[in-house]
Amino acid sequence: MSLKQSALPQRRPRINARKLQGYQMFLLIFPFMLLVFLFSYYPLHGWIYAFYDYRPPFKLTDCEFVGFEWFISMFSNASKRKQIWEVLCNTFVMSGLGILTSWLPMAFAILLSEIKNQPFKKAVQTLTTLPNFISWVLVYSLAFSLFSSSGMVNNLCIRLGLYDSPVLYLQMEDNVWLTMWLWGTWKGTGWSAIMYIAAITGIDQELYEAAYVDGAGRFRVMWHITVPGLLPTYFVLLLMNVANFLNNGVDQYYVFQNAFNKSKIQVLDLFVYNLGLGSGSYSLATAISIMKSIVSLTLLFTVNGLSKVLRGESII
Amino acid sequence: MTRKLAKLLACLVALTMLVGLAACTPSASPSTSATGGETSSTDDSQGGETSSTDSSNQELYQIEMFNTYxxxxxxQGGWFGKIIKDRFNIELNIIAPQVAGTGDALYQTRSAAGNLGDIIVQPKSRMADCFTAGLLMDMSPYLDDCPNLQALEVAYTAAADVISGGEGVYAIPGRVSNLPLDEPAGRGINPEQGVFLRWDWYYELGAPEIADMDGLLDVLAQMQEAHPTNENGDKVYALSAFKDWDGGSVRAAREMLFLYGQAGVQGWYSSNYDGSEVINYADDGGLYYQMLQWWNKAYRMGLVDPDSSTQNWDMIASKANDGRICFSWWTFLGANIHGGTYDPETSNPGYALVPIQNSVISNVGYNQYGLEGNAFAMGSSAKYPERIMEFLDYYASPEGLLETNSQIEGVTYEMIDGRPVLTEFALSTDPNKEAPEEMGGGLWSDGACQINYPLVHADDINPILGEPTNSSLWSSTLESGVNTFTEQWAEVYGTDSPLDYLETHDMIQVVPGTDYTTPSDPSDIQTMRAQLNELFTATGWQMIYAESDSEFETLWNDMKAQLPDFGFNEVDAYDKAIVDEIIAARQEVLGK
Structure with missing residues (x-):
C-alpha cells in the first residue's frame, strides 16, 4: 500500500511533463500545419466551381449547379480529346526533356569545381547564376530584341546578305520544345549547380588524396569520387523533379506563346490559365485542373508502387 | 536554459503567425484604396447630409474609372488632370483592360470581387449583368442636379429598359447624338472605316485610280518599292496589323468587310445596312475568307509587316505616326493622326482616304441611343456619388465636351466674328509642343483627356461655339483649312470632303442606329465561344502567314472540321437569333 501511495504522486508529474512537452511540440509545429492547411487544403474549396456554371460577376450561389457536365464536355468529342492530348503531350515532353537533362547542372558543377583559377571560376559562377534572377518577362524581351523580325539576329543576317527577308524565329512551331528547353536551361543551370557545388565541398578530401596516390588522373577522380559523391543529392533532386512532372509553370510559356506556336507550347498550367483567366471559362478551367490533380495522384501512386516492387519500401 | 529559449521561441513564432493571419482577414471597414486621403473621415460623422458633402468637396477624391475604351x-495627368483637379478636386485613376492586355480577366476578377470601379465605362450588354450582381448604383436620385445628363434622357431611359427592367437609371449610354440617323457618323469629314493611304507617296505615283482590292495591292507594292524606308531610315511595310483588338476573328481581315458594305453584328455574323445580306465568317469562300486571302497574298508579296501578329496597338500607332506604313483602315489611325492637320510641306506623313472604285463603305449613322454600345455607370461602392455625378454632368456639358476634345479658348481656338477659329498652336503639328505654363505645362498631347469615349458625340452642335465640337467640321476649318494636301486631294477628287465624295458616288451605306442592346452570353455559350474565338483568330493569323495556297486551304479546312466539336453549331444558333432581332430593329427604324 505504502509503495503504491508513494509511487502515484511520483508518476503523475512525469505524465504531465510528457503531456506538456507534447503541447510544446504541437505549438512548435502548429504554425506550419496552419500554413499547410491554408495554402494546400483551404484552396481546394475552390473545386466547387467546377460543378457550377459560374460566370462573373454573379455569385456562385446565383449560378446553376451542373454536376459533372464540364468533366464530360472535356472529352466529349474528337477535337477536344485531341486538344487535351496535345496539351498533355507538351507537358510530358517538356517535363521529360527537363528530367532527361537534369544531370547537366551536376556536370556543370563538377567541371566548374575543377577550375583552379579562382577569379575566373567566380566570374563564371556569377554570370551563370544571374539569369535565374531575371524574370521571364524580361527574358522574353531579351528574346524579342534578339530574334524578332527587326531584332539583332535578323538585322545582322540581312546585312551580311545571308537572307533577304527576316526569319520569324519567335513564330516557329517546329522547334518550340527545344527552344523552350534551351531558354530554361540557360536560365536555370547555374542556379541548380549551386546545390552540387555545396555537395562537392562536402566530399571527404582524403578520398581525393588517396585516389591521386593510387595514380588516378583528373577524369578518373571526377568519375570515381566526385560523381558517386553527388549521386545521393542528384537522386533527391530528381525525385522532386518527378513529383513536379505536371507543374511546368505558366510564366515561361505564357510570354513565349503566340498564334503560331500555341499547339506546341500550351502546357497544362498555361492551358488552364488561358481558359480561365484568358477567356473567362472558370468552371471548365477548374475542372481541368482537378483532372490534373487526378493525373498527378495516379503518377504518384504508380511511382510509389514501382518503388515498393523494386526497392521493397514505399515513398509515402 | 535552452528548453526555455525554445519554449519562448515557439510561443513567439506562433504569435507572429496569428497576428499575420489576423492581418490577412478582410477588415469590415469600407475599402479605402479608392480614396486618396482619409483626412476628413472625422468630419463625415459631424453634421447632416449637406455639411458632409461640403467637407467631402474639400478632400482630394481619387475616382477609380474602369474604362474598357x-x-x-x-x-490622368497633364493639363486636363489639372483642370478637373482645380474644378472638382478630383483625380481620375483610369483602369484600362485594353492596356493591361489580359483580355476580360480584369473585368472578371474585379467584378467577382464586387467592385469594378467608381465610374464604369463598358458595353451595355455587361451592364445588365453588373446590375443583377449589385455592382451598379442608381443615378436617378442625383439626376435633378445634372441638367446636361438630363439631356440624354431618351438614351438612358431606353438603356434602363434593358439593363434594369426600366427601374432607376443605372447606366448612361455614350456618344449620344441628336443628328439625323441616316447621316454617317464619321470622324469629322472622313468615314470611320476606309482605305487610307500615305498621301504623299500615293500622290507621287500620280494618284492612280484603284479599281478593286487587287489593284490596291499593286499600288501598295509600288509605294513600298519606291520607299523602302521612311524619313528616319526605318523599314517601311505597306501593310501592318496588330493583335490586341482581335476578339473573335482577325481584326485586320474583319475590318476590310466594311469596304464592301458589311459590318459585324454578333459573333461571326456580319450584315449590310438593312440586313438583306447576312454573311458568316465561317462561310467557305465568303467575304472574310476572301479578305484573309487578300492579306495572305499581300504577305507573299512581301508587303505585310512581319510584326503584325505580335505587336500591339501602341506599336502600330507609333508606326503610323512615323509614316512607316502605307495603309490604314481607320480614320483614327489614318487621316486623323497628328490631329488631322497634315501638310506635306512639313515633315509629317499623313494619310488620306482613297476610294476603291468597287467598294461600298458601311458606316454607322448618328444615334440618339448612343454609339458603339457602351455606357457610363457608377459603381455601387462609390464613396461620394454626388461628386461623381457632378463630374459626369460636366463631362456631358458643352464646356466639358470642348475640354475633353482638347479645345481651350485662347489656346487652341479663338472666337472671331462669332465663329471658332483654330489657332497657330492648334495647327502646329509639332509632336513636342508644350501646354502653356498657366495650364500646368508638360507635353500637350500627354495632358489630353484619356477617357477616350464621350457621352455626347463631338459632331453635335456645341452651344458655346454655335458649331460642332469637332474642329474639323468648323466652318472656318472647312473654308480656310486649305493647304497643299487638301488642294491635292480636291484636285484629284473634285471635292474637299471624303464623306461628300463617297455620298455623291453612292459609295457609302449608313447603318441605322437602333436602341437594341445585345444580351451577354450565358456561361455555356461563353465557354464555347472563347475556345472558338481562339481557334478563329489563331487559324486566321496562320492563314495570313501561309506560304502556299495549299497550306492556306489546309488550315481553313482543318479549322472548319474542328468547329462543330467546339460547339460552333450551338453558338451559331444562339447568334442567329440575336442577328434576327438586330435586323428587325434596323428595319423598324428604316420604316420597312
Whole structure:
C-alpha cells in the first residue's frame, strides 16, 4: 500500500511533463500545419466551381449547379480529346526533356569545381547564376530584341546578305520544345549547380588524396569520387523533379506563346490559365485542373508502387 | 536554459503567425484604396447630409474609372488632370483592360470581387449583368442636379429598359447624338472605316485610280518599292496589323468587310445596312475568307509587316505616326493622326482616304441611343456619388465636351466674328509642343483627356461655339483649312470632303442606329465561344502567314472540321437569333 501511495504522486508529474512537452511540440509545429492547411487544403474549396456554371460577376450561389457536365464536355468529342492530348503531350515532353537533362547542372558543377583559377571560376559562377534572377518577362524581351523580325539576329543576317527577308524565329512551331528547353536551361543551370557545388565541398578530401596516390588522373577522380559523391543529392533532386512532372509553370510559356506556336507550347498550367483567366471559362478551367490533380495522384501512386516492387519500401 | 529559449521561441513564432493571419482577414471597414486621403473621415460623422458633402468637396477624391475604351492606364495627368483637379478636386485613376492586355480577366476578377470601379465605362450588354450582381448604383436620385445628363434622357431611359427592367437609371449610354440617323457618323469629314493611304507617296505615283482590292495591292507594292524606308531610315511595310483588338476573328481581315458594305453584328455574323445580306465568317469562300486571302497574298508579296501578329496597338500607332506604313483602315489611325492637320510641306506623313472604285463603305449613322454600345455607370461602392455625378454632368456639358476634345479658348481656338477659329498652336503639328505654363505645362498631347469615349458625340452642335465640337467640321476649318494636301486631294477628287465624295458616288451605306442592346452570353455559350474565338483568330493569323495556297486551304479546312466539336453549331444558333432581332430593329427604324 505504502509503495503504491508513494509511487502515484511520483508518476503523475512525469505524465504531465510528457503531456506538456507534447503541447510544446504541437505549438512548435502548429504554425506550419496552419500554413499547410491554408495554402494546400483551404484552396481546394475552390473545386466547387467546377460543378457550377459560374460566370462573373454573379455569385456562385446565383449560378446553376451542373454536376459533372464540364468533366464530360472535356472529352466529349474528337477535337477536344485531341486538344487535351496535345496539351498533355507538351507537358510530358517538356517535363521529360527537363528530367532527361537534369544531370547537366551536376556536370556543370563538377567541371566548374575543377577550375583552379579562382577569379575566373567566380566570374563564371556569377554570370551563370544571374539569369535565374531575371524574370521571364524580361527574358522574353531579351528574346524579342534578339530574334524578332527587326531584332539583332535578323538585322545582322540581312546585312551580311545571308537572307533577304527576316526569319520569324519567335513564330516557329517546329522547334518550340527545344527552344523552350534551351531558354530554361540557360536560365536555370547555374542556379541548380549551386546545390552540387555545396555537395562537392562536402566530399571527404582524403578520398581525393588517396585516389591521386593510387595514380588516378583528373577524369578518373571526377568519375570515381566526385560523381558517386553527388549521386545521393542528384537522386533527391530528381525525385522532386518527378513529383513536379505536371507543374511546368505558366510564366515561361505564357510570354513565349503566340498564334503560331500555341499547339506546341500550351502546357497544362498555361492551358488552364488561358481558359480561365484568358477567356473567362472558370468552371471548365477548374475542372481541368482537378483532372490534373487526378493525373498527378495516379503518377504518384504508380511511382510509389514501382518503388515498393523494386526497392521493397514505399515513398509515402 | 535552452528548453526555455525554445519554449519562448515557439510561443513567439506562433504569435507572429496569428497576428499575420489576423492581418490577412478582410477588415469590415469600407475599402479605402479608392480614396486618396482619409483626412476628413472625422468630419463625415459631424453634421447632416449637406455639411458632409461640403467637407467631402474639400478632400482630394481619387475616382477609380474602369474604362474598357481607354488606351491609357494610370492617373490622368497633364493639363486636363489639372483642370478637373482645380474644378472638382478630383483625380481620375483610369483602369484600362485594353492596356493591361489580359483580355476580360480584369473585368472578371474585379467584378467577382464586387467592385469594378467608381465610374464604369463598358458595353451595355455587361451592364445588365453588373446590375443583377449589385455592382451598379442608381443615378436617378442625383439626376435633378445634372441638367446636361438630363439631356440624354431618351438614351438612358431606353438603356434602363434593358439593363434594369426600366427601374432607376443605372447606366448612361455614350456618344449620344441628336443628328439625323441616316447621316454617317464619321470622324469629322472622313468615314470611320476606309482605305487610307500615305498621301504623299500615293500622290507621287500620280494618284492612280484603284479599281478593286487587287489593284490596291499593286499600288501598295509600288509605294513600298519606291520607299523602302521612311524619313528616319526605318523599314517601311505597306501593310501592318496588330493583335490586341482581335476578339473573335482577325481584326485586320474583319475590318476590310466594311469596304464592301458589311459590318459585324454578333459573333461571326456580319450584315449590310438593312440586313438583306447576312454573311458568316465561317462561310467557305465568303467575304472574310476572301479578305484573309487578300492579306495572305499581300504577305507573299512581301508587303505585310512581319510584326503584325505580335505587336500591339501602341506599336502600330507609333508606326503610323512615323509614316512607316502605307495603309490604314481607320480614320483614327489614318487621316486623323497628328490631329488631322497634315501638310506635306512639313515633315509629317499623313494619310488620306482613297476610294476603291468597287467598294461600298458601311458606316454607322448618328444615334440618339448612343454609339458603339457602351455606357457610363457608377459603381455601387462609390464613396461620394454626388461628386461623381457632378463630374459626369460636366463631362456631358458643352464646356466639358470642348475640354475633353482638347479645345481651350485662347489656346487652341479663338472666337472671331462669332465663329471658332483654330489657332497657330492648334495647327502646329509639332509632336513636342508644350501646354502653356498657366495650364500646368508638360507635353500637350500627354495632358489630353484619356477617357477616350464621350457621352455626347463631338459632331453635335456645341452651344458655346454655335458649331460642332469637332474642329474639323468648323466652318472656318472647312473654308480656310486649305493647304497643299487638301488642294491635292480636291484636285484629284473634285471635292474637299471624303464623306461628300463617297455620298455623291453612292459609295457609302449608313447603318441605322437602333436602341437594341445585345444580351451577354450565358456561361455555356461563353465557354464555347472563347475556345472558338481562339481557334478563329489563331487559324486566321496562320492563314495570313501561309506560304502556299495549299497550306492556306489546309488550315481553313482543318479549322472548319474542328468547329462543330467546339460547339460552333450551338453558338451559331444562339447568334442567329440575336442577328434576327438586330435586323428587325434596323428595319423598324428604316420604316420597312
Amino acid at each position: 481607354a488606351n491609357y492606364m494610370g492617373i
